[in-house]
Amino acid sequence: MNAIKTIIFALGLALAPAAIAQSPAVAPSAVVAPAPAAAAPAKPVSKVADIARTAPDATIGQPVPRGYEIQQQVTPIGKRAVWMHNALLMPIITVICLFVLALLFWASYRYRRKGNPIPSKVSHNTLIEVIWTTVPVLILLIIVFPSISLLAAQYKPVGKDALTIKAIGNQWYWTYEYPDNGGFEVVSNMLPDAQAKANGEPRLLAVDNRVVVPVGTPIRLLVTSNDVIHAWYVPAFWTQMDAVPGRVNEASFTVERPGVYYGQCNNICGARHGFMPITVQAVSPADFAQWISAHGGTPKGAKPGAPAVVAPNTAANTAAAPTTPAPAAAPVTKG
Structure with a gap:
């Protein structure tokens, strides 16, 4: 019996390569490379100059060496x-x-x-x-x-004069949208240590694209997430709000002093949780309007003009757009 099993097993091994050879490989369809997760959208073409990148103050809006007090508040x-x-x-x-x-x-x-050789037996004292x-x-x-x-x-809701900003958490960066100003988007990634040092900014807190807010204007911050739970946290604003996938949470604050203020994701969200900082640049209303125009946005309440010219993201469009088949050729009729 064992000999028969051995012969059958040997025949199976001998025929296996032939079976594999008889199944020709199917040519794979065109593979589309996905767009990088943290890739910033192309900046709209604008003739308005961008505002200057404000230098941070080492004593406010960021941690200080040997500090034990609460950060100075600006709201x-x-x-x-x-x-x-x-x-x-x-x-x-x-x-x-x-x-x-x-x-x-x-x-x-x-x-x-020693002072009480006889223990006290008091049971209560009214x-x-x-x-x-x-x-x-x-x-x-x-x-x-x-x-x-x-x-x-x-947690009191802000009024109609508030500026709405939407903060979206991603692994591991932040995306900001300005729905009141045309809906343009800002993608914020952490700067490498060398570049942060060259800019005079603290390591692990500096970003390439800051979220900009006007001083003295109430901010309605809508916080959500595209993947896991994050938390938008800026100590100098006394503001923290969880970013939960499929849910939009709301926070509000009013910055009273121009400057640069740093924060971080405050909810463990994966391997690079410590590398998704937040940098807020508070500017005057005039500078904020200039910044909005430089990024192709419109002032709040103004009617949008011609749409901003944005270079297409080829990879993202290819991955998202469905493929439309070409029409079939018309039949040839013999005369």
Whole structure:
């Protein structure tokens, strides 16, 4: 029986190359290379000069060496939150910590074995129990009302005069759209360390194309994602919002001071999570209008003119556009 199995197995191996040779390979169809994920769209042709790239201030809008305080805030909500942290929360936390520490030392000394050969058998004290119940409740009430007020102000919808910007998270870069200004797009990638150093910007935080906002104008930030969950986070604005695929979250802020402000994705999103920074350049309304025009956009509320001339992205168009078959040749009629 084993001999028969061996003969059958040998015949199968002998016929296998012939079977493979009898199946000719099918010529593959034309392969279209996909467009790079972080490739920026071609810049519209514009006769308006772009604004200057503002140099960052090393003391604001970015981390500082040996810094332990909250970054200096440049939005009304951020300033209010820092006041609450410094003037309300920290004093309460400090007093409670010192009181508990002093109480521990006092109890350790007062009720030590040497000073109390006969252990105390006190079971309760009504006055102390009322105090340690009432005081924490009062402390919580002091904290809760400013906290709720701050949260309500932080998530209060902005008015119709706000500028809408859409931030889209991708692995691992950000894309920004300006729907109020013609819907043009800005793709923002992290700069290499050498280029960031040459520009005088911090490493791992500088980008090639900054998101530009006007000073003094409320910003409605719509945040979403194309792949996984990201988070748009700029500490100097006191703003963080998750970017969730299939969902649009909204945040708002008003920058009160021109400058450059850095942030990062604040939600672990893959291997290069630490390499998708955020750079916001806040400029005057006049400079913002110039920047919009230089990128082929239109001022908010203005009627769009002729469409901006944008060089086509051949790879992306080839991958997205369906192939239309050529019409069949007409039959030849013999006379």
